[in-house]
Amino acid sequence: MKPRIGIPEKKLQYITDLLSVVFANQVTLYTKTLKFHWNVCGENLMELHKLFKHQYTLLESSIDETAERISKLGAKTIGTMAEFTKHETIAWTLRRYLI
Template structure:
């Protein structure tokens, strides 16, 4: 867990310190999962091939651009809660539940991998939601709801490409 940004001021926003730190831990995991999925999606954008190249290249670009914006929102929420946001590859690797890409997957494997990644981010957000809701942290609940909605939508869009 990161320590408060200034070390000597208490953050008092109506959320008990232990609850606030628990929320920050969950947001840090969400940030790591989101950043890992962003990197994977961008990687696939660069390296996709095959008959669906144009469709996937553009879809992946749309998704990684939105994901890039979301990592900033998550990190800023962590800062608003008075903690430092993780930001190194080592920190993200230790926190993420999204496995790195192995080898050079084909387009269908990329899609399946991204569906799994989208679902992972949704599960991470959903796991934190109850904690944030319990302590009336509405800004975090709002952020989590928006992230779940977007990642569920992307998972649906990607799954539709795998249908016959």
């Protein structure tokens, strides 16, 4: 159901499209943070393990907020790996600058 909040339909679509990109980036970052949490090694293993756990726990709540905001704005929230891969823009950035 489309909300009646005074935003024209075309702009509402634009906003939910952008939020879907944010959402896909959050899920991608969450997944990568879990991977680092599971695979960290070295002398700071326990500190980094805890740090990554703290980060992915924070990401979980922001992911849920974004998904529910998309839904409240009347759009379908993406949820498959194919959809996340199609919408995300952060993996390229992480590969280029951090990994």
